[in-house]
Amino acid sequence: MKRFDLDYYITGLKSQNNVVLAQAITLVESKRKTDQEIADQLLNEIVKGSQPSIRIGITGTPGVGKSSFIEGFGSYLIDQGKKVAVLAIDPSSQKTGGSILGDKTRMETLSRNPQAYIRPSASGNTLGGVNNRTREAVLLCEAAGYDAIIVETVGVGQSETLVNNMVDFFLLMIQPGSGDDLQGIKKGIMEMAHGIVINKADGDQAKLAKQSKKDLLSALHLFAPSETGWSTQVELCSALEKTGFDLVWQMVQSFQSAMRSNSLFEKNRSSQNVSWFEDRANFGILQELVDQPKLSALQQELVLKVRQNEISVSKATEEMLSAVKELLT
Structure with missing residues (x-):
């Protein structure tokens, strides 16, 4: 996907350009970190108006x-x-x-x-x-x-x-x-x-x-x-x-x-925004934890043990959560 700057997307959306709209949706769907950075800036700008x-x-x-x-x-x-x-x-x-x-x-x-x-x-x-x-x-x-x-x-x-x-x-x-x-x-x-x-x-x-x-x-x-x-x-x-x-x-x-x-229309949208924030925040926190080398290695180890019936799911979960708590303290 070709990279564009923030102004390109903002100007294109304001001019109701469907090509730019399609590109902007592709941008927010991208998993590339650089794309996500621009996407977050774009969403922050358009939500104001x-x-x-x-x-x-x-x-x-x-x-x-x-x-x-x-x-x-x-x-x-x-x-x-x-x-x-x-x-x-x-x-x-x-x-x-x-x-x-x-x-x-x-x-x-x-x-x-x-x-x-x-x-x-x-x-x-x-x-x-x-x-x-x-x-x-x-x-x-x-x-x-x-x-x-x-x-x-x-x-x-x-x-x-x-x-x-x-x-x-x-x-x-x-x-x-x-x-x-x-x-x-x-x-x-x-x-x-x-x-x-x-x-x-x-x-x-x-x-x-x-x-x-x-x-x-x-x-x-x-x-x-x-x-x-x-x-x-x-x-x-x-x-x-x-x-x-x-x-x-x-x-x-x-x-x-x-x-x-x-005023329930506006209250409903506000509640939806809060839920959206919580969903994104929880997902982001989980992703950050999973990306930690120590936790990632432990997770792979526990997955192997669960697959081979060497440990129960509840015990594996307990060990994983204990490692998370230890990392956060």
């Missing part, structure tokens, strides 16, 4: 039509005068670490729109169906003038708390009559979702989708009231027939207005 935006996280079981929905919904938002950035996460291979990164081909129409930016990234080893630099990518997209940021996750079942902790509005997508799918979705994500969209509410499935909406609303009444006072809403949509996007957007806007009226 962050633009108003709405961050929307979208999750759902595979096959529910997330990409088709996002393409249609994104196009609808552009028609409403929004600039739309999509951060689409593809699952990484556990064997090779590679990823197909096919979201641009699945959102062909939206990717050609000059008011849209689509960035596919591999999830890597990060839980929650997101990339470990997704938060940084969101900030960079906002600095480049995008006021609607959509984060598409791999799917449900990993750690939706991580996704919810970086967006303003969390949307769960399901299919008509997906009772079996709902059984596999943890209650936590149902409570966490600010809105639920039943996609593919068209053709023969239209009637089934309406019944699914009634069933969902009945089930949601059994949940404890949200601390924010917001009640999860359910809407029907057909990405195929391009219907229901207006209802989904009204739902998002209603949520945003309700949260801003009692």
